Amino acid sequence: MNIDLPPQYSPQSVESAIYKKWLDSKTFHAVPDARADKYSMVIPPPNVTGALHLGHAINGTIQDILARYHRMKGDNTLWMPGIDHAGIATQAVVEKTIFEKEHKTRHDLGREELVKRIWQWKEQFGARILTQLQSIGASCDWDRTRFTLDETCAKAVREAFFKMFKNGLIFRGKRLVNWDTHLQTAVADDEIYHEPVKGQLTSIKYPVDGSPGEFLVVATTRPETMLGDTAVAVHPDDPRYKHLIGQHVILPLIGRRIPIIADGQLVDPKFGTGVVKVTPAHDPNDYATGLRHNLEQINLLTPDGKVNDNGQGEFLGKKYAYIGLKFATAARKAVLADLESLNLIADKKKHDHEVGHSDRSKTPIEPYLSDQWFVRMGDITNDNQSRNRQGATSEPRPSGSDSSSANTSRSLPDGRGSDGVTLADGTRVPGLAQAAIDAVASGRVKITPERYAKGYIDWLSQKRDWCISRQLWWGHRIPVWTYQMSDATVKVLAEKGHAGIDEKDLIAQEAFAGWLLLKPDQVAVPSWLSPQRITIQGKHAAGFPWPEDGRLMICIKDNPALEKEAEALGFVQDPDVLDTWFSSALWPLSTMGWPDRGTSATANDELLPYFYPTSLLSTAREILTLWVARMVVFGLYCHGDVPFKDVYIHAVIQDGEGRPMKKSLGNGVDPVDIVASHGADALRFTLAAMATETQDIRMPVVKDSKTGINTSPKFDLGRNFANKIWNASRFILGAIAENTPQLETRNLKLETLEDRWILSRLNSAIQSAESAINAYRFADLAESLRSFFWTDLCDWYLEISKARIKAGDQTVQQILLHCLKTSLQLLHPVMPFITEELWSKLPIENRKSKIENLLITSPWPPFDSAQLDSAAESQLSLIQSLTSAIREIQNRYPAAKGKPVILQPRNAATQSLIEQSRAIIESLAQVTIQENSPTAEKPVNAATAVLSDGGGVQVFIADVIDKTAEAAKLTKRKAELEKLILSAHNKLSNESFASKAPAHIIQGLKDQMSKHQEELIAIEKNLAELQAKT
RNA sequence: GGGCGUUUAGCUCAGUUGGUUAGAGCGUACGGAUCACACCCGUAAGGUCGCUGGUUCGAGUCCAGCAACGCCCACCA
Helix, strand or coil: CCCCCCCCCCHHHHHHHHHHHHHHHCCCCCCCCCCCCEEEEECCCCECCCCCCHHHHHHHHHHHHHHHHHHHCCCEEEEECEEECCHHHHHHHHHHHHHHHHCCCHHHHCHHHHHHHHHHHHHHHCCHHHHHHHHCCCCCCHHHCEECCCHHHHHHHHHHHHHHHHCCCEEEEEEEEEEECCCCEEECHHHEEEEEEEEEEEEEEEEECCCCCCEEEEEECCHHHHHHCCEEEECCCCCCCHHHCCCEEECCCCCCEEEEEECCCCCCCCCCCCEEEECCCCCHHHHHHHHHHCCCCCCCECCCCEECCCCEEEECCEEEECCCCEHHHHHHHHHHHHHHHCCCEEEEEEEEEEEEEECCCCCEEEEEEEEEEEECCCECCCCHHHHHHHHHHCCCCCCCCCCCHHHHHHCCCCCCCCCCEECCCCCEECEHHHHHHHHHHCCCCEEECCCHHHHHHHHHHCCCCEECEECCCCCCECCEEEEECCHHHHHHHHHCCCCCCCHHHHHHCCCHHHHHHHCHHHHHCCHHHCCCCCCEECCCEEEEEEHHHCEEEEEECCCHHHHHHHHHCCCEECCCEECHHHHHHCHHHHCCCCCCCCCCCCCCCCHHHHHCCEEEEEEEHHHHHHHHHHHHHHHHHHHCCCCEEEEEEECEEEECCCCECCCCCCCCCCHHHHHHHHCHHHHHHHHHHHCCCCCEEEECCEECCCCCCEECCHHHHHHHHHHHHHHHHHHHHHHCCCCCCCCCCCCCCCCCHHHHHHHHHHHHHHHHHHHHHHCCCHHHHHHHHHHHHHHHHHHHHHHHHHHHHHCCCHHHHHHHHHHHHHHHHHHCCCCHHHHHHHHCCCCCCCCCCCHHHCHHHCCCCCCCHHHCCHHHHHHHHHHHHHHHHHHHHHHHCHHHCCCCEEEECCCHHHHHHHHHCHHHHHHHHCCCEEEECCCCCCCCCCEEEECCCCCCCEEEECCCCCHHHHHHHHHHHHHHHHHHHHHHHHHHHCHHHHHHCCHHHHHHHHHHHHHHHHHHHHHHHHHHHHHHCC
16 A cells, blocks of 8 residues: 555644544443443543643543543443542632732622632633543543533532432531631531641640649640630549549639549650540540540630630739630740749640641641531441440541541431431441441442452541531532520420420421421420430421521522521521532532433433443542542432442552652653653553552653653653554555455364464454553553564564565455454554544544544454464574574674575474474574575584574574683573572472472473483583684 | 551562572663664662561561551540
8 A cells, every 4th residue: 555654653733633523423422321331430520620631631531541441342431531629739729819910809799709719719620620631531521521610519519518418427516626727617627637847845834723832733735725725634543633533723814713533544654745635626535535524515616716705814923814815826926925924833844746738728627616617427226325335435537627536426317216327228237437338348339459448448438427518608508597596495495395285287388497487486496306306307308406506507409499488587697508528429419410310401311320430530549538528429329329338449659759749849840741742642551561560650750951841751652652652553554455345253263373373463453452450450452562563563573574565465465454453453542542543543444534443432453362372482483583693693793694594403303393483483583594494504603592492493603603702691691590500409309399289380390301301402512612612 | 545557679569379590670790873763772789578486398569576668546634
């Protein structure tokens, strides 16, 4: 064929056109049909603020390999794309931009305006990362692209929230949360990083009440929190303080009389003075202690991190006040100064410790008492007593926002007599976390690599409740309206209850809220509210009174009229939004339209029943718990089935020093740069080749001195391979005729050795590619494709066949076309662009203009074991060894080039095999075989090579020898052989080995040893000759 | 402190249930403008498999201990 392709592949000139072809062909678009074979994935939605990084690139490559492979296999394949609204990150970015440009804060703009601005920002920049994903070839169904804040997702969020609310799985609590005083929001534990801070451990003397001159000395790194102390604690068994337990101290500066309590959990008698100040409102441990001892919680903070009105008091007749001071800085200074002047500081020591910082604002977080919403993850039992007991004595976890235990008695089970939670398929489970544990433990969800299952189960086993409220404006607003009850109402509600209202009547009403709204006062009285506190459940509303902060709470679902009515009556919507992970947790459901059956109105587009559960979720290990576990929870609870059957956790790419790639380190490689410099296929191939099962992979990063762009020599691997594919294809296309018939592989009878061999190799390649993909072994996949194409096909088959190609042999043309076509198909999932481009050049009938003839839609080549040919493989391996041996001599002795070679095979069988392949060897090694016989004589001063495998052939080339070098080489080999033989001999003469080792091992060792002995004899002979003539 | 993982050639990584000379790519050295490809072709050198001990006829592979490094979780008044 006349084929006009440049000698170098230029990805930039073909990629966008190819991608457009795919889009035009609609092959990415999946529609439910009659096929039972289907494959579906949801993409881990990248943050709307995000730009593509290598993590996205490797995960995108993996998913795309799977999507394209399954599509070729004939599976109805859906890869669902989308973006995450990423509450905190996005709001922070936009707020920052606005402040930089306009010097306005969000409070200047107001909620509505800020949200409007973020939407504008989203419209402008939100699609960038999707475009970038397209540039690496991602074959997502873009027509179905979702955004976690779009109406389809919002509907799912409202449905899930309402369902949980109604079932008592969502509850409210005053909790100690991680407070970001800069962003004025609670942040989750996982959004906090710890940084070492050089601090000071201050020992403060607290005077014992009624015992003048006696002090308890407490040590603290945060002296300012003493203003909120409501106790001091000692260890119950500490002899130093035992006598003081039950007595009181007077809190300096404030003057409050606070108890001395004994607490074995809080106090380590060996640390510091063995006395701990207890500040329940400002320290997680103290909070837990406070709950155990029923201590008052005194909040000292304003939301922006200053001391509130509680920061004042009177001590020894003098007034002290710290109101308005920055808590951890100015207030600390002032407190220390006042204590100093009172001579109450016993000691100051340098003390380095870790301080939690908000990941978003990079400012220190404050433990802060605030109202939050939680999802109940733990087991639900109606045994209130045991719950209370548990809350009081088990290890509490009040730290951070996800904590629960203390609230157990405040949770709101719908139970009314029954324990546990009902999943959507009717299954009863003890609790949500347990359901997700069981799904993995039972193998219903399979995690690869397996070791990650342990982390998943361990994390869920803590069954910590999930704080879902965030004090942000960007996100799904919590659909709860609250009404401030009068003090009297609260009192009646909390203490008395009422018998005048029948629960059943209320439930029967379509909208509880309607009643609630019309007669808000009456809510205070129903007796059945206590202790369960669940009031009414309707189709669009559910609610309960919350005496702790004197409010009625109603959740209204999809009923704007009711919302208006409520607001008219004085109900106010909760200002908070949901944690971003709440909507992410619904991702596999919401993208498919849940609670509806699909996302479009047409009945034949019902995604949910067809594509759910998905086949695979591929993601990074850091969100295995935050995201994966919660998707399992929601999948089971909302829809009654797991969201995916498999979870694949890919490795994390680090720089060459093993550090994570981070913006701040400047060590990241931007995949977009690599696409520009090396092409998308090179990027993908390299990433696939690096996708091993380890948890981290290192990628050495170098900065290009000219452009200043970070890159990695690793990507040359992919680029070089792409170029190889390009050139081999050029060569093959040039070699074959336009009308070359396709190879009929059924009942194929090939005469020629190399033809049989390459088809055998090709079929092995098909087999290994498939098994690698199915086992999620992408590095193996890349390697087996590369070695087949480059080594087997290019280095050997093409070289062997060049003579026949020149001669216009028909069969070889058919084989070439077949190998190229099949290779392009095998390579397509990993390197889609170049393979599609070359596919279009193949002389295949009906190719032109037909969509069906795009490579992306071509069928995956079937593996055919009948084409495996071990005889051909072993003979070709003899050819390879002989060729390499001859080339080795030629390289060692340049004078050997062009000289004839004499072969001395061990026996006639080998002689005959060599004879059959004489032409091949002569052409590959560019040599003439002068003699091939077991009785061939070694010529004078011959360079020698001995094949230890493949039939014990000796290779001689006359008159070229460098005696010293030759002797050195032989001596070295001799020593190696002697060592091997000795070791084999020792083994074989060991009776235990002979009696215990399996027969084939013994036989194999014997065979090996005799080969070595033969080689040794030959070498010794050569060596002797060499030395005799020296 | 708890859990998970890693340690194999100069670099990045493979190495299936223990079994016959531990592999690949890159890099290095040497040779090569031969009519697909120098982003190429050919050849070679390079490894006491982190350390110590154990199990076994036999250990890179299994077990124990140690060391270094990494990640996750918890804690540090």
